[in-house]
Amino acid sequence: MACIKIFAFLTLLALAKAQQNFHTAHMEHNAHRESLVRNDDYIDAHRRQYAFNIWYYDVQINEFKASYLDRVKGMEYQKDSLLIEIDRADEKLYPIKLLSDFSKSCVNKYEAIIPAKEWAKTEMDRCMSQASNKVDYLVTYMVSTNRTLQNQYSNVFEKQVASCETRFNTSSLAVNQTLCLSNAVAETNTFTQNNQKTFSTQLEEAHNDANINIKALHECSFAVQNTTLIKISEANTRIDRCVYGIDDCTQCQGHFCTDVYPISSSKIDPKNPTMANPFYGRSETGSCLMLNIY
Ligand SMILES: *[C@@H]1O[C@H](CO)[C@@H](O)[C@H](O)[C@H]1NC(C)=O
Ligand SMILES: *[C@@H]1O[C@H](CO)[C@@H](O)[C@H](O)[C@H]1NC(C)=O
Ligand SMILES: *[C@@H]1O[C@H](CO)[C@@H](O)[C@H](O)[C@H]1NC(C)=O
Ligand SMILES: *[C@@H]1O[C@H](CO)[C@@H](O)[C@H](O)[C@H]1NC(C)=O
Numbered sequence: 001m002a003c004i005k006i007f008a009f010l011t012l013l014a015l016a017k018a019q020q021n022f023h024t025a026h027m028e029h030n031a032h033r034e035s036l037v038r039n040d041d042y043i044d045a046h047r048r049q050y051a052f053n054i055w056y057y058d059v060q061i062n063e064f065k066a067s068y069l070d071r072v073k074g075m076e077y078q079k080d081s082l083l084i085e086i087d088r089a090d091e092k093l094y095p096i097k098l099l100s101d102f103s104k105s106c107v108n109k110y111e112a113i114i115p116a117k118e119w120a121k122t123e124m125d126r127c128m129s130q131a132s133n134k135v136d137y138l139v140t141y142m143v144s145t146n147r148t149l150q151n152q153y154s155n156v157f158e159k160q161v162a163s164c165e166t167r168f169n170t171s172s173l174a175v176n177q178t179l180c181l182s183n184a185v186a187e188t189n190t191f192t193q194n195n196q197k198t199f200s201t202q203l204e205e206a207h208n209d210a211n212i213n214i215k216a217l218h219e220c221s222f223a224v225q226n227t228t229l230i231k232i233s234e235a236n237t238r239i240d241r242c243v244y245g246i247d248d249c250t251q252c253q254g255h256f257c258t259d260v261y262p263i264s265s266s267k268i269d270p271k272n273p274t275m276a277n278p279f280y281g282r283s284e285t286g287s288c289l290m291l292n293i294y
Contacts, residue, residue: 036174039181043161046185050153053192057146060203061139068138068210072131075221079124082225086117089232096239106242113235115228127220131213138209141202149195152188160184261289 093111097104164180167173241247261278269275278289 036169036171036177039165039174039177042178043181043185046188047153050157050188050192053196054146054150054153057142057149057199060199061142061146064142064203064206064210065135065139068135068213069132071210071214072128072217075124075128075131075217078221078225079121079128082120082124082228083117085232086114086120086228089114089235092236093239096243099243103243106239106247109242110235110238113231113238115231120224120228123224124221127217127224130220131217134213138206138213142199142206145195145199145202149192152191152195156191157184157188160187 090111093107097107161181161184164177164184168177168180238247263276263278267276279285
C-alpha cells in the first residue's frame with residue numbers, strides 16, 4: 001500500500017511537471033496553424049490525468065476494502081482455536097465415562113453444559129459476518145465521491161471541450177479555442193482538487209469507522225469465547241464434584257450423599273464383626289452416609 005502510494009505520488013509529480021512544460025510550450029505555439037491539432041494533444045494529456053485520478057480512487061477504495069476484510073478474516077484463527085478447545089473438553093470426558101457406570105452417569109448428567117461446536121461456530125461466524133457485511137457501507141461516501149468526479153470528467157468537462165471545439169472550429173479562431181479549452185481545464189482541475197480533499201477526509205473517517213467495527217467484532221467474539229470457556233469449566237467442575245460425591249444434592253438422583261466418610265481400604269475387614277464405627281462421635285445420623293474408600 002505504501003509502495004503504491006509513493007509510486008502514485010511520483011507519477012503525479014511527473015505528470016504535473018510534464019503538463020506544466022506542455023502547457024507553456026502549448027501557449028507559445030498557439031498562434032500557429034497546427035494549433036487546433038495541438039489542442040487535441042493538450043486535451044488528451046488531461047484526459048489521461050483524469051483517468052489516472054479515477055483509477056487511483058478505485059485502487060484506494062479496493063485496497064481499503066481488502067485490508068478491512070483481511071482483519072475480519074483474522075478472527076477465523078480464534079474461531080478454530082475455540083473449536084479445538086471444545087473438542088479437547090469432549091475428549092477429556094471420554095476416559096471418565098469408561099471409569100465406572102457411576103462416573104459415566106456424572107458425565108451424562110453434565111456434559112450438555114459444554115456448548116456444541118456447531119453453536120460456537122455459528123456464533124463466531126455471526127460476529128464475523130456482522131463485521132464483513134459493513135464493508136460496502138464503509139466505502140459508500142468514497143464511492144459516491146468517485147462517481148461525482150467521474151461525472152465531472154465525462155459529462156461537464158467533455159461537454160465543455162465539445163462546445164469549445166464547435167464554437168471555435170477554424171484555424172483563425174485557434175486562439176479562442178485554446179483559451180476556451182484552458183478555462184475548461186482550469187475549472188476541472190479546481191474541481192478535482194476539492195474532490196480529492198473530500199476523498200482523503202472520507203478515507204480517514206472510513207479508517208476510524210473500520211477500527212470501531214473491528215473492536216465490536218472483538219467484543220462479539222470475546223463474548224462467545226468467554227461463554228464457551230466458562231461453560232466448559234462449569235461442566236468440568238460439576239462432573240468432578242459428582243465423581244467425588246460432592247454433587248449438589250438437590251439434583252441427586254439417589255446415587256450419592258453429600259455426607260462422605262473417608263476410610264482406608266486397609267481398615268476394611270469383611271471377617272471382623274466389629275469394624276470402625278463411622279457414626280462414632282456424631283450428633284446426628286443424617287439420612288445417608290457415603291464411604292469414600294481409599
Ligand atoms: C470509480 O469510478 C469508475 C468510473 O465510473 C468506476 O469504473 C469504478 O468502478 C469506481 N470505483 C469504485 C470502487 O466504485
Ligand atoms: C464550423 O462551425 C460552423 C458553424 O457552427 C459550421 O457551419 C462549419 O461546418 C464548421 N466547420 C467544421 C470544419 O466543422
Ligand atoms: C476570438 O478572440 C479574439 C481575441 O480575444 C476576440 O477579439 C474575438 O471576438 C473572439 N472571437 C469569437 C468568435 O469569440
Ligand atoms: C463471561 O461469561 C460469563 C457467563 O456467561 C459472564 O457471567 C461473565 O460476565 C462474562 N465475562 C465477561 C468479561 O464478559
